[in-house]
Amino acid sequence: MADFRGPSEHDLIDCFLTTRTEQAFSDLFAVFYPQIVRYFSFRGFMNELAEEMAQDVLVAVFRKGSTIRDRSLFRPWLFKVAQNTMRQHLRRSRNDPNLRSLEDTALLEKVDKLPENDGFLDMISVLSEDERQVMILRYIDGLSYDEIASVLDLPMGTVKWKIFNGKSRIGAHLRQNQPEHA
Amino acid sequence: MKHCLSPEMWTGFLDGALSPNEESMAEAHLAACAHCRLLATEFVHVEDVLTGAARQAKERAALEPADIRRALNRFHSQIRQPRGITCCLEALRFFLAGMLGTSAGGKVIQAAAKQTEIDEAGWADFIGRLSGMIADLCGDGAGAIVTYIGKLAEPELA
Numbered sequence: 001m002a003d004f005r006g007p008s009e010h011d012l013i014d015c016f017l018t019t020r021t022e023q024a025f026s027d028l029f030a031v032f033y034p035q036i037v038r039y040f041s042f043r044g045f046m047n048e049l050a051e052e053m054a055q056d057v058l059v060a061v062f063r064k065g066s067t068i069r070d071r072s073l074f075r076p077w078l079f080k081v082a083q084n085t086m087r088q089h090l091r092r093s094r095n096d097p098n099l100r101s102l103e104d105t106a107l108l109e110k111v112d113k114l115p116e117n118d119g120f121l122d123m124i125s126v127l128s129e130d131e132r133q134v135m136i137l138r139y140i141d142g143l144s145y146d147e148i149a150s151v152l153d154l155p156m157g158t159v160k161w162k163i164f165n166g167k168s169r170i171g172a173h174l175r176q177n178q179p180e181h182a
Numbered sequence: 183m184k185h186c187l188s189p190e191m192w193t194g195f196l197d198g199a200l201s202p203n204e205e206s207m208a209e210a211h212l213a214a215c216a217h218c219r220l221l222a223t224e225f226v227h228v229e230d231v232l233t234g235a236a237r238q239a240k241e242r243a244a245l246e247p248a249d250i251r252r253a254l255n256r257f258h259s260q261i262r263q264p265r266g267i268t269c270c271l272e273a274l275r276f277f278l279a280g281m282l283g284t285s286a287g288g289k290v291i292q293a294a295a296k297q298t299e300i301d302e303a304g305w306a307d308f309i310g311r312l313s314g315m316i317a318d319l320c321g322d323g324a325g326a327i328v329t330y331i332g333k334l335a336e337p338e339l340a
Contacts, residue, residue: 119235164189
């Protein structure tokens with residue numbers, strides 16, 4: 001397998017936006033496919049479906065890539081396409097028992113892909129659904145504040161507030177559960 | 183939780199993203215406010231714990247290089263499909279999701295595609311096989327709908 005630690009994400013995005021070739025997108029695919037599979041996995045989609053949806057997202061991004069010119073918009077756009085794909089699947093699959101939606105607040109504890117006692121998901125389980133979404137985008141998907149604001153259509157101040165509030169509540173939760181020292 | 187700095191100031195301070203002026207204001211406040219000093223220590227701890235837990239979670243969820251390679255091959259064959267096939271496959275997925283559920287519908291499509299590529303040459307075989315499987319599972323009417331949807335791609339293939 002090729003070593004994907006060569007050029008940076010920025011270089012690969014630049015290369016695709018400049019050349020728009022299939023080869024340039026293949027390099028981009030190798031970097032972003034795992035990220036998009038992870039995006040769906042951490043939102044409660046099982047492995048096969050997460051991989052299928054990630055594939056759909058990247059095909060859509062390849063076909064509509066000509067609409068993006070600014071490199072800084074690429075990642076938020078990619079995650080927005082993933083978000084729209086997720087919503088589309090949720091709308092179609094309301095009654096599908098094989099699909100679990102993040103809209104079910106108990107879901108985070110039942111994600112198959114991740115180990116049962118996953119520290120990160122345990123930690124954010126004390127937060128509201130909105131706050132969890134922002135924390136996952138920040139810590140798992142690695143988006144910056146302005147990228148999160150763009151993906152969720154929220155003002156930057158609201159994103160910062162949700163992260164601040166989330167950290168405060170996690171801090172309080174950790175404090176409460178800290179073993180007492182004699 | 184009580185806090186004297188605004189959430190935006192806290193976020194900027196902890197990320198090192200404040201302007202020099204804002205930075206000195208925040209530091210001056212922290213020097214004078216024991217509560218905020220404690221809070222700052224707690225935020226740094228939470229950040230460390232969250233970052234560490236997120237890194238572990240990502241490592242556990244990482245894909246094998248072979249999975250990525252397989253996906254890349256699927257991607258190449260998918261983007262070379264004529265648009266008619268892509269649209270028909272999407273319509274079939276939608277139809278089968280309603281009949282069998284998203285996951286089972288996807289699996290039936292995968293099973294029908296096992297012996298042939300979903301491309302121009304293999305399209306008629308694929309639709310014939312899928313139609314037969316759906317007729318067995320859901321009845322002849324559903325099988326006929328699959329055949330009908332499959333035929334929608336044919337003018338483009340001809």
